[in-house]
Amino acid sequence: MKLKKSFAFGFITLFSLTLAACGNGGSTADSDSSKAADxxxxxxxxxxxxxxxxxxxxxxxxxxxxxxxxxxNNVYEGIYRLNLDNKPEPAGAAExxxxxxxxxxxxxxxxxxxxxxxGKPVKAEDYVYGWQRTxxxxxxxxxxxxxESVKNAADITAGKKDKSELGIKAVGDYELEITLEKxxxxxxxxxxxxxxxxxxxxxxxxxxxxxSTSSDKxxxxxxxxxxxxxxxxxxxxxxxxxxxxxWDADTVKLDEVQVNVVKEAPTSYNLFQxxxxxxxxxxxxxxxxxxxxPQLVIQKEASTQYIELNQMDExxxxxxxxxxxxxxxxxxRKSLVENILGDGSVEPKGLVPADMSKDPSGKxxxxxxxxxxxxxDKEKAKEYWEKAKKELNIKSxxxxxxxxxxxxxxxxxxxxxxxxxxxxxxxxxxxxxxPFSVRLDRSNKGDFNLVIGGWGADYVDPSSxxxxxxxxVSYNRGRYSNAEYDKLVKAAATTNANDPEKRWENMVDxxxxxxxxxxxxxxxxxxxxxxxxxxxKDVGFHPAGAQYDYKWTYISE
Numbered sequence: 001m002k003l004k005k006s007f008a009f010g011f012i013t014l015f016s017l018t019l020a021a022c023g024n025g026g027s028t029a030d031s032d033s034s035k036a037a038d039x040x041x042x043x044x045x046x047x048x049x050x051x052x053x054x055x056x057x058x059x060x061x062x063x064x065x066x067x068x069x070x071x072x073n074n075v076y077e078g079i080y081r082l083n084l085d086n087k088p089e090p091a092g093a094a095e096x097x098x099x100x101x102x103x104x105x106x107x108x109x110x111x112x113x114x115x116x117x118x119g120k121p122v123k124a125e126d127y128v129y130g131w132q133r134t135x136x137x138x139x140x141x142x143x144x145x146x147x148e149s150v151k152n153a154a155d156i157t158a159g160k161k162d163k164s165e166l167g168i169k170a171v172g173d174y175e176l177e178i179t180l181e182k183x184x185x186x187x188x189x190x191x192x193x194x195x196x197x198x199x200x201x202x203x204x205x206x207x208x209x210x211x212s213t214s215s216d217k218x219x220x221x222x223x224x225x226x227x228x229x230x231x232x233x234x235x236x237x238x239x240x241x242x243x244x245x246x247w248d249a250d251t252v253k254l255d256e257v258q259v260n261v262v263k264e265a266p267t268s269y270n271l272f273q274x275x276x277x278x279x280x281x282x283x284x285x286x287x288x289x290x291x292x293x294p295q296l297v298i299q300k301e302a303s304t305q306y307i308e309l310n311q312m313d314e315x316x317x318x319x320x321x322x323x324x325x326x327x328x329x330x331x332x333r334k335s336l337v338e339n340i341l342g343d344g345s346v347e348p349k350g351l352v353p354a355d356m357s358k359d360p361s362g363k364x365x366x367x368x369x370x371x372x373x374x375x376x377d378k379e380k381a382k383e384y385w386e387k388a389k390k391e392l393n394i395k396s397x398x399x400x401x402x403x404x405x406x407x408x409x410x411x412x413x414x415x416x417x418x419x420x421x422x423x424x425x426x427x428x429x430x431x432x433x434x435p436f437s438v439r440l441d442r443s444n445k446g447d448f449n450l451v452i453g454g455w456g457a458d459y460v461d462p463s464s465x466x467x468x469x470x471x472x473v474s475y476n477r478g479r480y481s482n483a484e485y486d487k488l489v490k491a492a493a494t495t496n497a498n499d500p501e502k503r504w505e506n507m508v509d510x511x512x513x514x515x516x517x518x519x520x521x522x523x524x525x526x527x528x529x530x531x532x533x534x535x536x537k538d539v540g541f542h543p544a545g546a547q548y549d550y551k552w553t554y555i556s557e
Contacts, residue, residue, distance in 0.1 A: 043557030045255040047536060047550065050262045050271065050280045052406040053436035057232050059212040060197050061134040061141045064475075065440065066456055066547050072194040073546035074240050074257070075220040079108055079127070079176075080192040082542050084552055088188040092122060092198065092221070094174075097191075103183025108176040113247035117220040122198055124170035130199035132163040142444075142474045143195040145467065146458065148493070149184040182494070189459035194546055197221075223252045223551040233437030236261035240550065253554035265407045269531070278533040283408035287342040287529040295531050298344035302356045302544040303526040304465065305454035306348075307401075307416070308478035312446045317397060318478070323388035324518040327450075328374065329381035330423035331416060337524050340415050341408060344527035348374055350515050351469075352462045353525050356544070360500040366462050369504070370511040374522060378423050385424045396426035402448040405433040413452055416523070443477045451477065454526065457544035462507045463492060464544070469514055480519035485510055 055071055057063040063072055081091035090096060092114050098107040114122040134141045135156045147153035151167025167179035180187065190196055200219055207217045215229035215238065224240035240257040243249065260277070262268045268280035282290055290296045307327070309318035317323055333347040348354075350372030357366045389395060399420065403413035413431045421429040434442070443451050455475075457464040466489050467473065471481040492506035514520065532539070535557050540549030 041253045041554040041556060043535070043555050045253055045555050046258060047254055047256070047553060047555065048258045048260070048276070048278045050260050050268045050277050052261070052263055052281060052408075053404060054233050054236060054261055055229070055238070056437040056440055057212070058215070058218070058226060058229060060130065060194055060199055061139050061143075063194065064142050065436070067436075069194050069546040070548045071226065071238075071240070071259075072197070073222070073548070074224045074550050075222045075226045075243075076194060076197045077114070077222045078191055078193070078197040079110075080188060081551070082189075082192045082540070082545055082549065084538065084540050084549075086542055086544075088192045091192075092127075097178075104180050106176075106178040106180075106187075107171075108178065110174040110176065111247060112174050114221060115245045115247065116200060117225050117243055117245050119245055120200075120219075121173075122221050123173045124176050125173075126198035126200055127176055128166075128168050128170050129201045129204075130197060131168050132166055133199060133204065134195055135166055136163045141195075145473060145475075146190060146193070146195055149180050149182065149187060149190075151179040151181050153181075185500075186459040186461045186463075189545060192545060193458055195458075222246065223248070224254075224257065227256075233435070248551075252551055254550060257550050257553075263406050272531050272533075278536050279539075280531050282343060282529045282531060284340060284342050284411060287344075290529070290531060293531065295534055297530040297532050298527055299530065299541050300344060300346075300355075300525075300527040300543065301456055301547075302353050302460060303454060303456035304348055304351060304353050304522050305345075305412075305452065305524050305526055306351070307521040307523060308443070308448075308451050308453060308480075309521070310446060310448055310450070310478055311481070312479040317388075317392050317394070318449070320388050320392055321517055322384045322391060323397075324521065326381050326384035326388055326424055327420055328518050328521045329377045329384060331419045331521075331523060332376040333374065333524055334376065336412065336415055340411050341524065343408070343529035345524045346527065348522035348525045350374065350511055351520060351522055352465045352511055353457070356457065356460055357462050359504050366508070366511070369508045370515070372511065372515060374515075381423050382425070389426070396428070397424075398428045398430075400430045400432055400449045402432045402434065402439060402442060402451040404436045404439045404452075406436070409433060409452065412523070416452070444474070446477065446479070452523070453477070456526070456547070460544045462511070463489075466492070466507055466510050466514075469519060478520065480514070480517075482513055482517060482519065485513040485517075485519070488513065 051067055053067055055067050056065055057068050077091045079093045080088035083089045092111055094109045094111045133139055135144045135147050135153050137159050144157045152161050152165045155161040156163050169177050171177050203219050204211050210217050212218045215226040223246050225243045227239045227241045229235055229238035238259050242252055242255050265283050265286050269286050271277040272280045311319045337345045349367035350370055352366050354367045401413050403409045410433045417429045417431050421427050442448055468475040469480050470486050470489050488506050488510035492503050495503040535555050537554050537556055538552045
């Protein structure tokens with residue numbers, strides 16, 4: 001299927017995000033710069049990767065974070081898979097879907113070679129079950145909202161219709177028919193996203209609450225199988241081992257990807273230098289010191305890191321727009337990205353990342369259309385702080401900032417602590433760096449004043465960010481609420497697909513509302529600085545979607 005031209009505006013600048021798709025440590029499909037002379041694997045095919053945090057979930061319906069999605073993307077597979085050029089290609093499907101002229105109906109012929117790791121075939125009913133499980137309110141999936149383009153999904157998650165009415169049905173063992181509520185320009189990309197992968201009903205029911213809590217309590221249909229995973233949020237070592245039952249096993253060259261959680265950048269750096277790790281992430285001084293290292297890889301993401309402020313309680317001081325603006329103006333983001341992070345991250349222009357989407361004509365970046373410009377201004381910060389104190393009838397304010405406990409996260413939260421406290425007279429700021437899974441749990445429960453989090457695009461379209469902060473959405477952890485914002489985001493979601501200009505206008509206006517309110521406070525657009533051994537080739541990196549894909553990766557000694 002070819003996307004209609006009017007649908008394609010959201011994808012135009014995706015590839016400009018990757019400064020070095022994998023640098024010397026791997027290339028995009030049309031580049032030979034990182035391949036060995038003969039382009040063939042040699043030596044032991046084991047890739048050793050350091051992660052910054054534990055994996056919070058290995059459940060396709062419950063995962064919400066980049067670490068989990070990288071794991072799931074490598075051990076499972078959906079209808080499509082993003083290739084090294086970041087384009088969806090048939091994987092669980094035998095060929096591209098047949099799409100009706102109105103963009104509503106997708107007919108998918110499944111790949112009959114696709115098997116689960118216990119040897120059983122992947123069937124249409126596995127997709128139907130997996131999709132229904134994710135939208136079922138009983139599952140409480142935070143990613144169920146991604147299904148709202150599928151017929152009846154919104155009503156099912158709201159408890160108004162039964163999950164059996166979801167717009168997906170099996171037509172025999174190896175054919176699916178998917179019905180959408182409306183034509184969706186980015187739907188191909190959703191079909192390559194882990195939340196849309198198949199699941200085995202018998203396996204889920206066999207293990208019940210224990211399903212996927214360890215690597216032996218699931219079956220897999222991807223290039224690898226999960227091995228040695230002993231518990232979400234706690235285990236610090238696991239691996240992806242080559243799946244001998246994978247339909248395209250001949251393409252997979254790695255025997256194993258070994259994952260080790262190392263939170264301190266200096267420790268990771270030393271392990272890399274000692275040859276005990278092949279891929280490590282650097283921040284701050286270490287990233288700056290490695291600037292001329294040929295093994296340095298800078299990967300710019302379609303991702304914004306931001307501060308959410310707890311506005312859940314009607315008496316919360318963070319409902320005050322002037323307080324939110326005072327905090328925002330107090331942060332010198334240029335200094336943060338250059339002096340603290342040093343990993344290629346850049347100052348944000350708004351909530352939606354720059355260089356991700358252009359207007360329907362392909363000429364203007366979303367942030368330019370929205371007029372986004374976030375600045376550091378100590379005098380304005382003090383001015384808004386004085387207004388906030390009068391409106392709130394306070395003279396001082398104690399603030400605690402929740403964050404993850406990775407090295408870069410701790411440095412970031414300490415920098416913001418200092419920025420707020422030094423600028424806004426009368427504030428006392430404390431910080432609470434905690435393990436990643438704890439930060440997610442506390443964020444979901446509303447157990448914070450301010451929390452540093454962020455979002456990476458699940459698909460390349462502004463709606464991937466704007467949809468999050470509607471009233472009542474589970475990812476709106478600070479409970480920001482603005483009726484005009486909700487109206488505009490809903491209008492963009494329901495605009496006829498044949499009117500992309502109107503949809504674009506709605507999204508631009510929504511961005512103006514939330515940034516005018518400082519409903520959330522962007523702090524930087526994320527990039528990652530990695531040292532990746534030169535022997536490692538063709539690591540798939542996706543600026544949007546599940547971040548890494550090792551299907552094509554190999555070692556060339």
